[in-house]
Amino acid sequence: MTGSHYDVLVVGSGPAGSIAALVAARGGARVALVDKARFPRDKACGDLVGPRGVQTLADLGIDIAGPRVGDMDVVGPTGRRVLLRASAGITYPGHAVVVRRRRLDATLQHLAIEAGAEPFTGRAASASYTDSGQLTGFELETDKGKGPRLTADVVIGADGALSRVAVAAGLVDETQVLWAFAVRAYMDDAPSLPRIHFWEPERRSGYPGYGWVFPGEAGDANVGLGLGSRGDRRPGTRAAKDLGGFLASAGLDPSRAGRTLGGWIKMGLVGTRPAQGRTLLVGDAAGLVNPLQGEGIAQALASGRAAAEALLAAGAAGAAGLYRADIARRYAPFAATTAPITGWMVTHPRAVAHLSRVLTAPGVGRLVAGGWAVYWNDLLDGARPGGPQRVARLAELAGRALTSRSADRRSVWSVTWES
Ligand SMILES: Cc1cc2nc3c(=O)[nH]c(=O)nc-3n(C[C@H](O)[C@H](O)[C@H](O)COP(=O)(O)OP(=O)(O)OC[C@H]3O[C@@H](n4cnc5c(N)ncnc54)[C@H](O)[C@@H]3O)c2cc1C
Numbered sequence: 001m002t003g004s005h006y007d008v009l010v011v012g013s014g015p016a017g018s019i020a021a022l023v024a025a026r027g028g029a030r031v032a033l034v035d036k037a038r039f040p041r042d043k044a045c046g047d048l049v050g051p052r053g054v055q056t057l058a059d060l061g062i063d064i065a066g067p068r069v070g071d072m073d074v075v076g077p078t079g080r081r082v083l084l085r086a087s088a089g090i091t092y093p094g095h096a097v098v099v100r101r102r103r104l105d106a107t108l109q110h111l112a113i114e115a116g117a118e119p120f121t122g123r124a125a126s127a128s129y130t131d132s133g134q135l136t137g138f139e140l141e142t143d144k145g146k147g148p149r150l151t152a153d154v155v156i157g158a159d160g161a162l163s164r165v166a167v168a169a170g171l172v173d174e175t176q177v178l179w180a181f182a183v184r185a186y187m188d189d190a191p192s193l194p195r196i197h198f199w200e201p202e203r204r205s206g207y208p209g210y211g212w213v214f215p216g217e218a219g220d221a222n223v224g225l226g227l228g229s230r231g232d233r234r235p236g237t238r239a240a241k242d243l244g245g246f247l248a249s250a251g252l253d254p255s256r257a258g259r260t261l262g263g264w265i266k267m268g269l270v271g272t273r274p275a276q277g278r279t280l281l282v283g284d285a286a287g288l289v290n291p292l293q294g295e296g297i298a299q300a301l302a303s304g305r306a307a308a309e310a311l312l313a314a315g316a317a318g319a320a321g322l323y324r325a326d327i328a329r330r331y332a333p334f335a336a337t338t339a340p341i342t343g344w345m346v347t348h349p350r351a352v353a354h355l356s357r358v359l360t361a362p363g364v365g366r367l368v369a370g371g372w373a374v375y376w377n378d379l380l381d382g383a384r385p386g387g388p389q390r391v392a393r394l395a396e397l398a399g400r401a402l403t404s405r406s407a408d409r410r411s412v413w414s415v416t417w418e419s
Helices: 015-026 051-059 101-114 164-168 234-249 297-345 349-359 364-375 387-402 407-417
Strands: 003-011 031-035 072-075 081-084 096-098 118-121 123-129 135-142 145-157 178-187 195-197 209-215 221-230 261-267 279-281
Touching: 003 015, 003 135, 003 297, 015 031, 015 101, 015 297, 031 101, 031 145, 051 096, 051 297, 072 364, 081 364, 101 118, 118 145, 123 164, 135 164, 145 164, 145 297, 164 279, 178 234, 178 297, 209 234, 221 234, 221 297, 234 261, 279 297, 297 349, 297 387, 297 407, 349 364, 364 387
Parallel strands: 003 031, 003 145, 031 118, 072 195, 145 279
Antiparallel strands: 072 081, 123 135, 135 145, 178 221, 178 261, 195 209, 209 221
16 A cells, blocks of 8 residues: 655544644644544543533634533532532633533544545554654554555644554553543433542442443433553453442442443553654543543643644644643643542542542531532633632642652653653
8 A cells, every 4th residue: 555644644533633633734734634433433431521621612613512511519438419519710611511422523523624634544553663763654454454654744643541652652651651441331310410429339448430420411321430540451440340339329220321331541641751753642642631530521622732733833843842841831730749649549449438538528528619629620720719719729739748759740740841
């Protein structure tokens, strides 16, 4: 098969890749957009696009309709509830949108192609390099065997948590990564509010993650369970086995859950360098998922846009430096504090049990709820002045002090700032 050369090759057409391709194509770049799947395709997700994601879509003039959700209930292991109220910030709205990934991802891919990106279906397989070892592209593997070899001045890795691009470019140390694995299924009966459950499979031994019951797009419910692990992906597979137990504990009938789908999540930048040379990683490939609650669509959209804008502004030679500085400003301060905290919690289930009981205890929950809603959703930057913002700022300062000597903190700063 013969090959073709592009300004930019985007590998992966989830939210991160499609937005990168769309913005680059709108800016006049010649873009190849590759995905191993044919769209529309399903994707394991809680299907909530958070407030910052809603804002990025609006800024790009993309209208994705779906039910709005705002406030969220957190249910502690004793059954006590804390209501986290949503409020609009200065730079984001006070709601998330529910949209099934089958529809969201197909819509974004369609818009990228409409903007001029050239689509390819195939798995990025064997990598090509320059004589000096720079990644320049991939040969695709298709249903029919070998596909074309695509090369480009810049390769954007938007191929998810297990990114082939990150490995091919030597940008990830998987033994350092803060992993999570989560499964989801659809059920009838939408909850009135999204709910997060801190579950104790055994009394006083917390789960190294959480379960959820979210309203679905079609008046149904999206239910799921996720758990984290350090440097080793094996413990993650437990989530699928545990889903039934979690649903029963939440008062739901596990036999009514539809097909289960799971996926890997790479959190908090630890162990992944977001860009180097002519390779830029975006979304899950860069490990941008919020280590506290597992949100990643908003970061996928924003980083896809930032990568394309860096390329348009600085050209192939300057894009990586500009993009890495953007990621450092936007995500490193939060990740440097929350990745060490989550990394510690996933190996200390008793501490998780303790903390979730304290946070949902009468009085405490109500006191911290406003700041909790802001801080754990990474909404402090751009929050409106007031009580919740002050509590979130205190949480940030306390977290920074607690993690000041952690190796994860150093890792986040070194992958983002050091060239
Ligand atoms: C169960 C679960 C629930 C979640 N719930 C939420 C939620 O409610 N809200 C939220 O914000 N986030 C949630 N997340 C996280 C969210 O799904 C991710 O952060 C988001 O999908 C990241 O988008 P992305 O474009 O970076 O990667 P992806 O969406 O993973 O897209 C990567 C694409 O790359 C393609 N690809 C992979 N390898 C190759 C290859 N070698 N060649 C070609 N193509 C390739 C894949 O087919 C895929 O289409 C959840 C994750 C899980 C697993």
